[in-house]
Amino acid sequence: MFDQEDIIARNVKTFWHITDIHFDKDYSVGGNIKDMCHINKQNINIRNYQKAPSVGHYNCDSPYSLVESSFDFMVKTNPNPDFIIFTGDSTPHVRHSELNKEVVLESIKNSTAIIKQYFPKAKIYPSLGNHDAYPIYQTSPQEMFLTNVSEIWKEFLSQESLETFRKGGYFTEIIEPGLRVISINTAFYYIENIKVIFRRDPGDQFEWLKRILSIAKIKNEKVLIIGHVPPGYGLKPLYNDRLLKSYIGFGEQIIAHLYGHNHKDSYNLYYENPNTDWYSNEPEGVIFVAPSITPWHNHHLILPPNNPSLRMFSLDKDAGILLDYHQYWSNLTRNIENGNTTWEMEYIASEFFATGDRGLTPTTMHDAFVQLATNSTYLDEYVNHISVNYPTHCNNQCKEIELCLIVATYHKSQKQLLIHGSLALQFWHITDIHYDWNYRSGGDINNMCHLSNSGHSLVGGSGASPVGNYRCDSPLTLVESAFKFMVTTNANPDFIIFTGDDPPHVPMSELNNELVLQSITNITSYITTNFPNTKIYPAIGNHDVYPQHQLAPGPNWLLNNISEIWSDLLTTESIETLKIGGYYSELIEPGLRIISLNTVFYYTQDNQCVNETDPGNQLSWLSKTLESAKSNNEKVMIIGHVPPGYNEHYNIPNFYEQFNDRFLSVFSNYSEQIIAHFYGHEHSDAFRLYYEDQITDWSSTVPDGVMFITPSLTPWLNPNLPAFPNNPSLRIYEIDSESYALLDYQQYWSNLTDNIITGQIDWQLEYVASEFYQSNNNPLNANTMYQAYQRMLSNQTYLDLYNLYNGVSYPVETCDQVCKTIQLCSIVGLFRSQFSQCLV
Numbered sequence: 134m135f136d137q138e139d140i141i142a143r144n145v146k147t148f149w150h151i152t153d154i155h156f157d158k159d160y161s162v163g164g165n166i167k168d169m170c171h172i173n174k175q176n177i178n179i180r181n182y183q184k185a186p187s188v189g190h191y192n193c194d195s196p197y198s199l200v201e202s203s204f205d206f207m208v209k210t211n212p213n214p215d216f217i218i219f220t221g222d223s224t225p226h227v228r229h230s231e232l233n234k235e236v237v238l239e240s241i242k243n244s245t246a247i248i249k250q251y252f253p254k255a256k257i258y259p260s261l262g263n264h265d266a267y268p269i270y271q272t273s274p275q276e277m278f279l280t281n282v283s284e285i286w287k288e289f290l291s292q293e294s295l296e297t298f299r300k301g302g303y304f305t306e307i308i309e310p311g312l313r314v315i316s317i318n319t320a321f322y323y324i325e326n327i328k329v330i331f332r333r334d335p336g337d338q339f340e341w342l343k344r345i346l347s348i349a350k351i352k353n354e355k356v357l358i359i360g361h362v363p364p365g366y367g368l369k370p371l372y373n374d375r376l377l378k379s380y381i382g383f384g385e386q387i388i389a390h391l392y393g394h395n396h397k398d399s400y401n402l403y404y405e406n407p408n409t410d411w412y413s414n415e416p417e418g419v420i421f422v423a424p425s426i427t428p429w430h431n432h433h434l435i436l437p438p439n440n441p442s443l444r445m446f447s448l449d450k451d452a453g454i455l456l457d458y459h460q461y462w463s464n465l466t467r468n469i470e471n472g473n474t475t476w477e478m479e480y481i482a483s484e485f486f487a488t489g490d491r492g493l494t495p496t497t498m499h500d501a502f503v504q505l506a507t508n509s510t511y512l513d514e515y516v517n518h519i520s521v522n523y524p525t526h527c528n529n530q531c532k533e534i535e536l537c538l539i540v541a542t543y544h545k546s547q548k549q550l551l552i553h554g555s556l557a558l559q560f561w562h563i564t565d566i567h568y569d570w571n572y573r574s575g576g577d578i579n580n581m582c583h584l585s586n587s588g589h590s591l592v593g594g595s596g597a598s599p600v601g602n603y604r605c606d607s608p609l610t611l612v613e614s615a616f617k618f619m620v621t622t623n624a625n626p627d628f629i630i631f632t633g634d635d636p637p638h639v640p641m642s643e644l645n646n647e648l649v650l651q652s653i654t655n656i657t658s659y660i661t662t663n664f665p666n667t668k669i670y671p672a673i674g675n676h677d678v679y680p681q682h683q684l685a686p687g688p689n690w691l692l693n694n695i696s697e698i699w700s701d702l703l704t705t706e707s708i709e710t711l712k713i714g715g716y717y718s719e720l721i722e723p724g725l726r727i728i729s730l731n732t733v734f735y736y737t738q739d740n741q742c743v744n745e746t747d748p749g750n751q752l753s754w755l756s757k758t759l760e761s762a763k764s765n766n767e768k769v770m771i772i773g774h775v776p777p778g779y780n781e782h783y784n785i786p787n788f789y790e791q792f793n794d795r796f797l798s799v800f801s802n803y804s805e806q807i808i809a810h811f812y813g814h815e816h817s818d819a820f821r822l823y824y825e826d827q828i829t830d831w832s833s834t835v836p837d838g839v840m841f842i843t844p845s846l847t848p849w850l851n852p853n854l855p856a857f858p859n860n861p862s863l864r865i866y867e868i869d870s871e872s873y874a875l876l877d878y879q880q881y882w883s884n885l886t887d888n889i890i891t892g893q894i895d896w897q898l899e900y901v902a903s904e905f906y907q908s909n910n911n912p913l914n915a916n917t918m919y920q921a922y923q924r925m926l927s928n929q930t931y932l933d934l935y936n937l938y939n940g941v942s943y944p945v946e947t948c949d950q951v952c953k954t955i956q957l958c959s960i961v962g963l964f965r966s967q968f969s970q971c972l973v
């Protein structure tokens with residue numbers, strides 16, 4: 134495409150698209166990669182932190198070396214572009230408290246100066262990013278800040294442009310006769326901008342846009358639209374759809390829309406109407422989103438990082454089409470290994486999208502979309518490009534979302550696809566919070582981090598940290614950060630399972646009936662407050678009763694009260710069975726049933742039902758419920774607090790023997806119905822495989838079903854049992870919305886050791902189940918998990934990793950023979966006799 138003859142024959146213009154530099158002048162070689170690669174300014178002695186390399190890091194914004202190599206490469210590749218578009222975001226992603234207006238303006242000045250230094254003769258067309266504002270994201274019409282920015286960019290802009298920029302951060306320029314650029318300020322419409330919420334037309338931009346497009350139409354000009362935040366999920370719904378509607382009717386004028394912001398490589402098509410058959414109808418326009426120079430990623434979201442990117446476009450001015458682009462990338466992983474930054478071609482758009490010399494038009498990019506929808510290998514490649522070749526965990530559902538996002542550009546269509554389409558149902562599993570209202574910063578770590586009897590905190594810093602301690606239950610700060618993280622990650626899950634253990638592990642004398650009920654009330658309402666639109670399915674834990682672990686069949690005072698607390702969450706029918714035995718069953722949606730069991734009856738520390746055969750008639754009710762689910766062809770999720778089998782964490786059985794084996798036998802005929810069991814209680818991360826019979830030939834028999842044990846939020850370690858502590862955990866599951874197969878889960882953790890040092894609570898992804906268990910696009914069913922079990926038998930490294938995750942990445946030694954036996958036998962030896970035979 135950049136063939137010299139061709140360029141002359143076709144009147145080809147070339148231009149660089151520079152976006153999201155996010156140059157961080159405080160990036161320091163040897164800085165802390167968990168703190169934006171900065172050297173700690175407070176000079177607090179943080180030991181053992183991972184040091185930032187010279188070439189950049191995926192946790193951090195661009196060091197100068199990366200910026201410099203980017204521009205060196207651009208100048209070497211094409212020193213004389215016809216123009217440059219620069220779509221914003223100069224400020225680094227540092228804490229907002231570290232920024233002020235001057236720092237933000239300085240950042241914009243710096244990146245503008247670098248571009249000018251390297252391309253002194255080029256015309257430059259900038260747009261305003263959501264980070265090019267102070268306070269960050271907050272930009273509004275007529276504000277002084279816009280005038281300040283217009284000063285920085287004044288040599289690129291005409292008088293008229295300067296005026297519109299001061300008014301609303303937008304402008305238009307004639308690149309050359311017949312070719313116009315419109316720089317849109319979508320930072321006004323950005324979802325996190327709270328300054329312009331109630332304005333119909335912030336800065337009169339819509340009105341202006343319509344006028345400019347009409348002029349372009351009359352004059353028969355071709356138009357490039359540029360901006361920072363692209364249309365789609367990043368803009369407020371009403372503004373987003375209105376912006377797209379503004380372009381309808383100008384398909385002849387608009388060549389393409391070019392954006393940044395997402396730090397992702399993707400494109401969108403928009404249609405005349407939100408409700409369209411995306412396959413058979415022609416789109417009105419095409420939007421290209423270029424990835425960033427910065428490799429920084431938001432580790433609070435599930436998004437993977439990206440490698441640094443540069444993009445050069447070519448356009449045929451006479452034909453009024455984008456001809457092509459070259460996508461360049463720098464392999465940061467390799468740069469870190471080699472200690473220097475190199476750039477190379479990632480792909481050529483006309484080849485990858487098979488557009489040939491027809492150009493990158495709405496029509497050719499629609500053809501590419503149809504191909505992506507029909508060819509899964511092709512879609513895989515597209516998804517790899519999204520993160521600029523950074524390895525992603527994108528499973529089939531994720532790929533389907535990426536495909537949908539190409540066409541679901543209107544808010545209306547996004548909702549249709551992402552919320553009601555055939556995508557995954559997601560649910561949080563919240564368990565073992567054990568919130569301790571008496572936890573105090575400075576409290577005694579040998580006494581649950583409570584204040585001493587005299588009410589004093591420990592002097593000299595030997596007391597508990599404000600963020601938690603491995604010897605204590607959850608302080609309020611931990612509970613609050615966990616919910617904040619969940620809401621940020623997915624505020625609208627399809628439902629939530631909540632498997633109990635709210636009160637702290639304090640002596641019986643420090644609790645009573647009222648305190649236990651109050652604790653359940655508080656935690657329940659905290660969940661419903663954070664997830665006001667989400668259905669919650671609770672289960673009773675052994676700590677949700679008083680005295681601890683002692684629960685007798687109902688009706689009784691305690692079950693009546695718990696039923697009262699949960700009466701808003703459940704149906705009247707559920708409340709009836711809850712009163713009798715603490716169990717219930719509901720349809721999550723037609724075809725998917727949840728059964729919440731009360732396994733506290735069977736727990737080895739509950740001595741209220743030892744002599745009964747079926748306390749609360751739960752097992753006979755369970756049989757009937759499963760039988761009717763089978764005849765109605767429903768899929769079933771089993772939830773409960775204490776799991777059956779052996780507790781590998783504490784090295785003790787969980788249920789009395791007679792209950793354990795009877796309980797397991799109930800499930801034997803329903804392997805087709807039950808997608809999985811979900812438990813808590815052990816405060817560890819594990820899974821279980823169960824068999825119809827008490828078989829012991831595990832080497833060749835595929836199990837009937839699988840149970841997942843989710844670790845606790847509390848890091849508390851039982852000093853009386855041979856366990857390791859665990860880090861705080863959160864987990865979100867995904868099930869297929871049609872087959873209800875369990876697809877995946879994401880396991881999040883918070884590194885309490887680090888939190889205590891930094892004084893703040895950080896959450897991060899620990900692992901993705903489909904990847905760790907190597908499900909290869911199969912569901913997380915008995916078969917997949919059985920293969921993971923077999924891998925552990927033969928592969929010590931894999932077993933060690935399982936053992937590490939078992940304590941939520943609390944550091945452990947390699948899993949020796951004793952550890953291996955207990956871990957593996959507790960996975961397959963659920964029946965009591967099975968377990969003891971497995972040990973020998």
Ligand SMILES: [Zn+2]
Nearest residue numbers: 222262263394
């Ligand atoms: Zn941005």
Ligand SMILES: [Zn+2]
Nearest residue numbers: 565634814845
């Ligand atoms: Zn617990």
Ligand SMILES: [Zn+2]
Nearest residue numbers: 634674675814
């Ligand atoms: Zn428990």
